[in-house]
Amino acid sequence: MDEDLPKKLAEFDGKGYVIAPAGYGKTHLIAMAVKASSQRQLILTHTYAGVNAIKKKMQVLAVPASRYQIDTIASWALRLCLYFPKTSNWKKEYPNSKEWGKLYEACTAMLDRPFAKRFVKSSYSGIYVDEYQDCSTQQHTLVEAVTKLLPCRLLGDPMQAIFDFADQPVNWEQHVYPHYQLLGELKTPWRWRLAGATELGDWLDDARKRLRAGEKISLATPLPKGVRRVAVDLTDFTNPGRLNFFYEFLDHEETVIAIHSGDPKSKNKTHKLAQSLGGKFSSIEEVEGKDLFSFIKKLEASKTVKQKLCLAIEFAKKCCNAVDGILSAATKRGEHAKATKVTKYPKILEVANHYLADPSSPNLARLVTAIQTNPETSTYRRDLVNRFMKVLRTHEENEGLSLLESAQRYQRDFRHSGRPIRHNKLIGTTLLVKGLEYHHAIILEAEAMSPKELYVALTRGAKTITIVSLENTIPT
Numbered sequence: 001m002d003e004d005l006p007k008k009l010a011e012f013d014g015k016g017y018v019i020a021p022a023g024y025g026k027t028h029l030i031a032m033a034v035k036a037s038s039q040r041q042l043i044l045t046h047t048y049a050g051v052n053a054i055k056k057k058m059q060v061l062a063v064p065a066s067r068y069q070i071d072t073i074a075s076w077a078l079r080l081c082l083y084f085p086k087t088s089n090w091k092k093e094y095p096n097s098k099e100w101g102k103l104y105e106a107c108t109a110m111l112d113r114p115f116a117k118r119f120v121k122s123s124y125s126g127i128y129v130d131e132y133q134d135c136s137t138q139q140h141t142l143v144e145a146v147t148k149l150l151p152c153r154l155l156g157d158p159m160q161a162i163f164d165f166a167d168q169p170v171n172w173e174q175h176v177y178p179h180y181q182l183l184g185e186l187k188t189p190w191r192w193r194l195a196g197a198t199e200l201g202d203w204l205d206d207a208r209k210r211l212r213a214g215e216k217i218s219l220a221t222p223l224p225k226g227v228r229r230v231a232v233d234l235t236d237f238t239n240p241g242r243l244n245f246f247y248e249f250l251d252h253e254e255t256v257i258a259i260h261s262g263d264p265k266s267k268n269k270t271h272k273l274a275q276s277l278g279g280k281f282s283s284i285e286e287v288e289g290k291d292l293f294s295f296i297k298k299l300e301a302s303k304t305v306k307q308k309l310c311l312a313i314e315f316a317k318k319c320c321n322a323v324d325g326i327l328s329a330a331t332k333r334g335e336h337a338k339a340t341k342v343t344k345y346p347k348i349l350e351v352a353n354h355y356l357a358d359p360s361s362p363n364l365a366r367l368v369t370a371i372q373t374n375p376e377t378s379t380y381r382r383d384l385v386n387r388f389m390k391v392l393r394t395h396e397e398n399e400g401l402s403l404l405e406s407a408q409r410y411q412r413d414f415r416h417s418g419r420p421i422r423h424n425k426l427i428g429t430t431l432l433v434k435g436l437e438y439h440h441a442i443i444l445e446a447e448a449m450s451p452k453e454l455y456v457a458l459t460r461g462a463k464t465i466t467i468v469s470l471e472n473t474i475p476t
Helices: 005-011 026-035 048-060 073-083 100-110 114-123 137-147 172-176 190-194 198-212 264-276 290-301 305-319 346-357 361-372 382-397 403-417 451-458
Strands: 015-019 041-045 068-072 126-129 152-156 181-185 227-230 256-260 425-429 438-443 461-468
Touching: 005 015, 005 026, 005 181, 026 041, 026 048, 026 126, 026 152, 041 048, 041 073, 048 068, 068 073, 073 100, 073 137, 100 137, 126 137, 137 152, 190 198, 190 461, 198 451, 198 461, 256 264, 264 425, 290 305, 290 382, 290 403, 305 346, 305 361, 305 382, 346 361, 361 382, 382 403, 438 451, 451 461
Parallel strands: 015 152, 015 181, 041 068, 041 126, 126 152, 227 461, 256 425, 256 438, 438 461
Antiparallel strands: none
């Protein structure tokens, strides 16, 4: 990194951008630039994982908390509109996917009002927008409105533009290059140098150039230290050894991410694969929590306690293996059960009966916990279970809220606080892991990925990359 670049960004008072490939020190640059600033900066990004990563970097580099506010573009726009509902004409606290575009328009229009301009100028002295390749054109229009009020620095990498919007993604050739000043380009693959994997970092640097030029990456030629290819068909269910390479990663505590592409079919593949691996790897849920909210809505709509118990058991089956084997027949039917000499787990039977007698959130939490912690079950959707348990806790602590309202409140707090993933062995899609860093990355069905998705996937592992593909060149 150019040693003068943080100071250059801190002192810049116009509209500028930095090209920052994955793993080249972008988060470090933002933190150092904010540290070099004398006044509060607004830092916007796109994902909750990104929010969390920047917060951690600020803490590591001892940047005073008074110097910054970090948020997603969506959350910042929503909060600003809710601060001034009459002016913004926006009162909906939980927009659905189709309403976000209208929110950005409302926020952009409000920023043209004199009082809103004063509010923003008095709150911040500058703005950084991270991962700018992930902006939609509506978000770009919102950022443009902010640039009329504050110095703006965009940071991003067009090679990582993998989000698919209903609204068009930002076009760097049209929206950025002609109107913003180039402030610098990060050129050192620090992620891999710091991990002692210099050869891997150099290979990825070359791979980026090839993919950007429309070329393919050869897997038939000798691969550098830290890169290996596994030629196995993951869809060949007749092959009992098709998943053996996963188990090599279980003997150490370092983080591992297995990555599918971000298409809709692949989202379900992550859960199926985690299930096949018996919960040794856990799948990551999408941020919106569609499965979580779908289950909660069904649970609230249930007219009988029997239906509620059956739904809870079905939910447990979507998250854990071997649930059927630990429940009595009556419990599985949603009925009160009696323990006999052959009842394998009377404690679970008792907890289920308690829930039938009192279908409260604490009793439901005890039931889910009893199933999840049973020695015969294995949890493969920990993310989903953990989020549901936090919703139940929120509901228990807020008696006036319905379960759905509790879920919405939890989602709001989740949106604002960032999203740390604590399990060490994970499976996700490119969309869910973008911006995150792991010690080891496994690229699944690499040949099917687009060049940009492949680049995002390849750059997640700091020490090693395992490429699973039957093809000699990727992408096909």
